[in-house]
Amino acid sequence: MNSDLQKHIIHCTLTINSTTLYIYESHLISQISELNCSEIISQELGLINSSKTLIGSIPISSSSNIKLSLYFMKKFLVTNDGGRDLITLIVIAQVNVNKTMILNILKNIMDKYIDFKKKHGSEESKKKLIEFKLYMNQIIKFEELNYDSNSHVYNYGSTRDGNGDDESNVGTQINPNQLILANEEVDEVRQLMLDNINKLLSRGDKINLLVDQTDKLNTSSSVFQRKAQQIKRKMWFNKTKWLLSIIGGVLLVLYLFIASQCGFPMFDHCLRN
Template identity: 30%
Template sequence: MAGFETCFTDMPWEVLYTTLTVNSTTLFTLESPSLAQLGLFSLPERISSQMSRINSSSTPMGEIPMEIGSTTVTVMYVKEIVQDDIVTVVTAVDSNMSKVLPITTLQRLLQEWKLFKEDEHNRTIAFKVTFNHVIKHLENEFSRSGLRNTRDELERTRQVMEDNIERVVERNERIGLLVDKTDRLTELSNGFRGSATRVKRAMWWHNLKFWVAIVIVVILLLLICLKVI
C-alpha cells in the first residue's frame, strides 16, 4: 500500500466522494456533482468493495489507485480505533489533483468525529451536518487559497519575463556596442592596409630609383675609364 504523496496541479479543489464507516458499516457519504458529470457512477460501489481490504491493512493511512473508464481516481483513507470501534474515513479525488485537500479532509473529519463521540449524548445522525460542512468548507478554503497562489504565481512569472526581457535588451545593447566597435576596427584595419600598400609601393619606387641611379653611375664610371685608357 502506497503512502500519501503530495503534488500540485491546476485541477479544481474538489473531492469526488467521501465516506465515514464504523466497523465497516457506512454511516455518512457525500458525493460531488462531478461524479455524475465524469461518469463515475460505479465509484461508490468500487470503494465499498475495498473496505475490507482497507480495514484489514496494517497501515493507518494509505491510498489506492482506481481506473474507471478513462479517469484515474485515487482513493485515500485514514483509520483509527475510537472507543473500541474501527473508524475509517475514505475520500476519492482525480489522480491529477493535488492531494493536499483530501489529506486535510480525512484528518479533519476523523478529528471532528472523535470530538463528537466524546459526548455520549450526541446522536450519530447529528454528525451528518458536521460531515458535510467540513468537506464543503475545506473545498472553499482551498479554492480561495489556490486562486491566491495562482495569482502569486502569475505575478512571479510576469516578473521573471520582465527581468528576462530587460536582460535581453541589455545584451542586445552590448552586442550593438560590440558590433559598432567591430565596424570601427574593421574600418581602421582597412585604412591601415591601404596605407601599408601605399607605403610599400612608394618604397618599391624609391628602391627602383636608387638602383637605376647606381646603374647610371656605374655606366658613367666605365665610360670615363675607357676614355682615359
C-alpha cells in the same frame, strides 16, 4: 470540468467497524460515466481495514479518461466497555487534487467525528446522524471553497518548482503531506504508549496485590508457626504431667503395699528384723 475536479472531492464515506454511517457525494459525480463509488468502496474496505496502514491511497480504474484515486484514513476509538471501534474515512478524488487538501479533509472529519462520538456517546438518533453529516459537509465545502486562498499553504515546502527539477530537491524539504502523516503517526504511537502504560500500571497493581497477599501469607505462616510451637509445648507439658502422675501413683501404691507388710510409716518391722 477538469479544473473543477482538481478542486473538489467526488465522494466521501465514513464507516465504523465496516458499517457505513455517512456518505457525501459531489454534484460532479454525475459528470463521470459509469462510476459507482459505493461499489468501489465496498470492494476495497475489507482490504483497507485488514491492513496495518493508517493512511494511504489506492488507484481506481475507471472507464472514463479521468484518473481517480481512493484515499483513506483509519483510527481506533476506545469504547466505554474497553473495546475498540475502527473508524475508516474514505475519499475518492481525481489524482491531481492537492493531497494536502485531502489529508486536511480526512483529518478534520476524523477529529470532528471522534469529538462528536465522545460527546453524544451511543446516541444514534436520526437527528444526531443528520447533525454530524452537516458538519462533514461543512468541512468538505470549507476546504474546497478556500482551495485557491490556501494554495500557498498546501504547496509550502513542495519540491515542485515547475521546471521539472523535482528529483533534485527530494529529501531537502518537508512538505505538508509528510507533516500530517507524521502527526497521525505520532498520535497513534502516543495512543499505543498510553495503552502500554495503562497495561503496565494494571500489571503493577496486580504485582502489588500479589506482594500484599504474599506478605499476608508470610504473616499467617509466622502466626501459625508460633501457635504450633505453643500447642507443641502445651502437649508436651500435658504428656509430662500425665506421665508424672502415673509414676507418682505407682510409687504410692508400691509404698502402701510395702508399708502394710513392714509397718507404717517407716517400715519399722522390716528394719528391726
